[in-house]
Every structure is written in structure tokens, then in C-alpha cells.
Amino acid sequence: MAKILVVDDEDDVRLVTQTILKKAGHEVIEAAGGGECLKILESHKPDMIILDVMMPDMGGWEVCEKIKSNKGLSDIPVIMFTVMGEMQDMRHSRGTGADAHVSKSFGMNVLLKTVERLLE
Amino acid sequence: MKVLRLPEGLRLVDFASAIVIGSLGLFINTMYFTLEYLKSSGDVLAQTWARPVEHALVISTVPLYLAVGYIYWSQKRVATELQLANKDLERSKNLKELFADILRHDLTTPLTILSGFVDLIPEEKLEEDVKENFKEIEMGIERMTSLIEKASVLSKIEHKTDLEREGLDLVQCINDVLWMYWTLANMKNIEVEFENKEPTFVQANMVIEEVFGNLFSNAIKYSPENTKIVVDIKKFKERCRVYFKDQGEGIKDSDKEAIFTRFERRQKGPVKGIGLGLTIAKKIVELHEGRIWVEDNPSGGSIFIVELPINGDLPVREE
Structure with a gap:
């Protein structure tokens, strides 16, 4: 069982993601934006972060860069989970240090499988 | 207007x-x-x-x-x-x-x-x-x-009628694609073989990665579980070829051109895709003065081939 921080500004995406992760036996913390995510990381260290890219307060790529440049947090695997599914978006995610890029069009099963792979 | x-x-x-x-x-x-x-x-x-x-x-x-x-x-x-x-x-x-x-x-x-x-x-x-x-x-x-x-x-x-081009390493592009689709391949227990290591540069626009992403994801979609996909790059005098070999059902001769036309699809069944992907791929490859086509894989399945001029100014020549 892992503690996973799910960051997405869409309530329903957070709801369905956490439901699926909890069903798979994981503990879930939620954040509704990039700023809230960084705030949570000041007091919690999750085993993994699932990050949306397009968020109003702070985009997922910027959040990922901050996480990966912080020595205390850089070892946390980050999955970008986004509607931005083009190769250039994936390249951008990779450039920010993300460990995986899952297009939302791939579906929740692919996200879950990616979570399992990175936790192995 | x-x-x-x-x-x-x-x-x-x-x-x-x-x-x-x-x-x-x-x-x-x-x-x-x-x-x-x-x-x-x-x-x-x-x-x-x-x-x-x-x-x-x-x-x-x-x-x-x-x-x-x-x-x-x-x-x-x-x-x-x-x-x-x-x-x-x-x-x-x-x-x-x-x-x-x-x-x-x-x-x-x-x-x-x-x-x-x-x-x-x-x-x-x-x-x-x-x-x-x-x-x-x-x-x-x-x-x-x-x-x-x-x-x-x-x-x-x-x-678009023209694309800005830069030196692009095809090996890096393919590695990006494999990174993106690793989980999808893994879910079907598909083995992926890509042995090219030496950088292979062509004059191309980054959008060419969409073509490789589309061909690789198609190969996963149409491959049965526990099969193998081989990706390969071969360099010729003035051009490069990228091969995507799958072990799926293959494509009928009569469909080999139609699949690159908008809204054509090679089969109905429990696979996603409505034919736009290959139309886009063809358009992008043609903007690079390249070619894209499909052949039968001798060991079963299909081989999708993308041919690009190494120097963007040189058109691809017919074999």
C-alpha cells in the first residue's frame, strides 16, 4: 500500500482517481491545484504524486520542476496525468523530470498500471 | 473568406x-x-x-x-x-x-x-x-x-504546406515514444525490441514524433497479447527508414492504401481508432517530402515504414 497525492483541479477527476486507487489498496491525499500540492508537500512526503498539467493557479509542469529540484522531494515518483496527449507534451513532461506521462485518453487502467510499475 | x-x-x-x-x-x-x-x-x-x-x-x-x-x-x-x-x-x-x-x-x-x-x-x-x-x-x-x-x-x-525543420535524432524520438507507451505495451505483455543506439539525425520537425507515436500505439492496439513489436531504423545514402513490425492480423492488400485515407478503418472489432491517425501520419510525412506505407511482415502481421530524406531539401526517391 502506498500513500499517493492526487493533484487535479477537476473535482470529479480527483474523485474517480482516488476511488480507483483506494480500491487498489492505496491511501490517497488530494490537492485541487499546484499551490495546494506544494503546501501539502511541506508537511507530508507521499510515495507518489499524480499531477494534472493544466491547472489555474500553477501548472503541473512547473510543480514537477519544483519537486524534482528539491533534494528532499526529488526521489518521489511523479506521473503527469493529463488530457495533453501529444508527443510534444510527453517530451515536455520528461524534460521537467516526470517519471511517466499518462494521457487521460489512455484511461484509468493505464494510470493504475503505471502506478504499480513505478512502485515496484 | x-x-x-x-x-x-x-x-x-x-x-x-x-x-x-x-x-x-x-x-x-x-x-x-x-x-x-x-x-x-x-x-x-x-x-x-x-x-x-x-x-x-x-x-x-x-x-x-x-x-x-x-x-x-x-x-x-x-x-x-x-x-x-x-x-x-x-x-x-x-x-x-x-x-x-x-x-x-x-x-x-x-x-x-x-x-x-x-x-x-x-x-x-x-x-x-x-x-x-x-x-x-x-x-x-x-x-x-x-x-x-x-x-x-x-x-x-x-x-500547413511547409514545416520548419531542425536536426532531429530519430533514436531519441523512438526512445521518447517507447517511454510514453511502455505501460500500454506492458499491459498486453508485448515485448518491444529496439536495438539502435547510435544517434541518427534527419532534418525534420518535432511533429514527426506524432507519426512514430501513432504507428507504435497502433502496433500495440492491433497486436495480440504475448507478441513482439520490433522497431528499427535503417540509414541509406540520402534517406532514413523507420520500421514498426507487429505480429497482428496484418492488412489485406486491398486496404493497404485506404487505411491512410480519412475515416477508413481496416476492421471493426474491439479495437479503438477511427482512421484519423494514419491520415495525420501521412500528411506529416508528406510535409517532410517523405513516404509512408505498409507491407506484410514475413513472420505474420504488418510492417509500417516511414521514409524520410536525411537532408530536408532532398526529395525521397522511389526504389
């Missing part, structure tokens, strides 16, 4: 200018030689005609200047109209791209939620006939998601 093209606009003006300037030039030339003749003839009567001819010559230059001025003004007007039309066109293209992006975001998100909740419904608790209905719902969601994603890419490239 009315779009003016520079060559057409200028051709009309150039034609008119050639006639007007040519006629006036001929007239002035004739008058000049007449004047010279009259001055040198010494004939008294002819001498009396010299002055009016001289006046006529001066007066005739006025329409010439007017004609040149008019032509200059016409050209400026055509250029201005052209600039305005181009700005309109650019604005329209940008709006279209923005609209496609908004559509992608605002439609994909609810589809993700829908798909997630459908996945949560325990299949074993469903009646047999309801199970079938749920499969239809899942396939419908997948098709809609795929359509939105592909339409978004197509809207960005379909109006």
Missing part, C-alpha cells in the same frame, strides 16, 4: 502596366525622333512644327507619370489587402487551434471521468446482456476520446 494571393494580384497589375508603359514609351520615342528630324531638316515649315511636337512630347510624359503612379498605388493596395487577408487567415487558424485545444480539454476530461466510473463497475456482478452493453459504452468512450485527440492534432497541421 476571400483570400488574395500575391502572385495573382501582382500579375494583373503587371500586365496592365506593361501595356500602358509600353504604349506610352513607344509614343514618346516616336515623337522624340520626329522632333530630332524636324530640327535637323532645315525646312522652314518643318521648323514651325518642332515646337508643338516638343510640347506634345512634354505633355505625353504626364500620363506616363500618372500611369506609373497608378500602378505603384495599385500594387500597394493589393499588398495591403493581401496583408489584411493574411492576418484574417492567421487569426482564423489560431482560433481554430484554440477551439480544438478547448474541445480536447473540455471533452476529454468528462470522458475520463465516465471511463473511470465504468471501469469501477465490477464485471462479475453484471448480467451477460448488460455486460455486452457495457463493452459498447467502453468502446464508444474510447472512440470519442481518440477522435477528439486526433482531430486536435489534425487541426494544427492540415492547413
Whole structure:
């Protein structure tokens, strides 16, 4: 069982993601934006972060860069989970240090499988 | 929207200018030689005609200047109209791209939620006939998601006639693609072989990665579980080929060209895809003066091949 921080500004995406992760036996913390995510990381260290890219307060790529440049947090695997599914978006995610890029069009099963792979 | 093209606009003006300037030039030339003749003839009567001819010559230059001025003004007007039309066109293209992006975001998100909740419904608790209905719902969601994603890419490239290019390492591109789709391949226990290590540069636009991503994801989609996909790059004198070999059902000879046409699909069944992906791939490859086609894999399945000129200026030659 892992503690996973799910960051997405869409309530329903957070709801369905956490439901699926909890069903798979994981503990879930939620954040509704990039700023809230960084705030949570000041007091919690999750085993993994699932990050949306397009968020109003702070985009997922910027959040990922901050996480990966912080020595205390850089070892946390980050999955970008986004509607931005083009190769250039994936390249951008990779450039920010993300460990995986899952297009939302791939579906929740692919996200879950990616979570399992990175936790192995 | 009315779009003016520079060559057409200028051709009309150039034609008119050639006639007007040519006629006036001929007239002035004739008058000049007449004047010279009259001055040198010494004939008294002819001498009396010299002055009016001289006046006529001066007066005739006025329409010439007017004609040149008019032509200059016409050209400026055509250029201005052209600039305005181009700005309109650019604005329209940008709006279209923005609209496609908004559509992608605002439609994909609810589809993700829908798909997630459908996945949560325990299949074993469903009646047999309801199970079938749920499969239809899942396939419908997948098709809609795929359509939105592909339409978004197509809207960005379909109006393009040229692409900016830079030195691109194909090995790096393929590694990016494999990184992106690793989980999808792993879920079907598909072994992926890609042994190229040496950087292989071509002059290309980054958008070429969409082609490789599409071909690789198609190979995963159409491959049965526990099979193998081989990706390979071969360098020739002036061109490079990238191969995607799968062990799926293969493609009938009669479908080998049709699959690259919009909304054609090679089979109906529990696989996603509506044929836009290969249309986009073909368009992108052709913008690079390259070729894309499919052949039978001798060990079963298909081989999709993308051929690109190494130097972007050199067109691909037929074998």
C-alpha cells in the first residue's frame, strides 16, 4: 500500500482517481491545484504524486520542476496525468523530470498500471 | 473568406502596366525622333512644327507619370489587402487551434471521468446482456476520446504546406515514444525490441514524433497479447527508414492504401481508432517530402515504414 497525492483541479477527476486507487489498496491525499500540492508537500512526503498539467493557479509542469529540484522531494515518483496527449507534451513532461506521462485518453487502467510499475 | 494571393494580384497589375508603359514609351520615342528630324531638316515649315511636337512630347510624359503612379498605388493596395487577408487567415487558424485545444480539454476530461466510473463497475456482478452493453459504452468512450485527440492534432497541421525543420535524432524520438507507451505495451505483455543506439539525425520537425507515436500505439492496439513489436531504423545514402513490425492480423492488400485515407478503418472489432491517425501520419510525412506505407511482415502481421530524406531539401526517391 502506498500513500499517493492526487493533484487535479477537476473535482470529479480527483474523485474517480482516488476511488480507483483506494480500491487498489492505496491511501490517497488530494490537492485541487499546484499551490495546494506544494503546501501539502511541506508537511507530508507521499510515495507518489499524480499531477494534472493544466491547472489555474500553477501548472503541473512547473510543480514537477519544483519537486524534482528539491533534494528532499526529488526521489518521489511523479506521473503527469493529463488530457495533453501529444508527443510534444510527453517530451515536455520528461524534460521537467516526470517519471511517466499518462494521457487521460489512455484511461484509468493505464494510470493504475503505471502506478504499480513505478512502485515496484 | 476571400483570400488574395500575391502572385495573382501582382500579375494583373503587371500586365496592365506593361501595356500602358509600353504604349506610352513607344509614343514618346516616336515623337522624340520626329522632333530630332524636324530640327535637323532645315525646312522652314518643318521648323514651325518642332515646337508643338516638343510640347506634345512634354505633355505625353504626364500620363506616363500618372500611369506609373497608378500602378505603384495599385500594387500597394493589393499588398495591403493581401496583408489584411493574411492576418484574417492567421487569426482564423489560431482560433481554430484554440477551439480544438478547448474541445480536447473540455471533452476529454468528462470522458475520463465516465471511463473511470465504468471501469469501477465490477464485471462479475453484471448480467451477460448488460455486460455486452457495457463493452459498447467502453468502446464508444474510447472512440470519442481518440477522435477528439486526433482531430486536435489534425487541426494544427492540415492547413500547413511547409514545416520548419531542425536536426532531429530519430533514436531519441523512438526512445521518447517507447517511454510514453511502455505501460500500454506492458499491459498486453508485448515485448518491444529496439536495438539502435547510435544517434541518427534527419532534418525534420518535432511533429514527426506524432507519426512514430501513432504507428507504435497502433502496433500495440492491433497486436495480440504475448507478441513482439520490433522497431528499427535503417540509414541509406540520402534517406532514413523507420520500421514498426507487429505480429497482428496484418492488412489485406486491398486496404493497404485506404487505411491512410480519412475515416477508413481496416476492421471493426474491439479495437479503438477511427482512421484519423494514419491520415495525420501521412500528411506529416508528406510535409517532410517523405513516404509512408505498409507491407506484410514475413513472420505474420504488418510492417509500417516511414521514409524520410536525411537532408530536408532532398526529395525521397522511389526504389
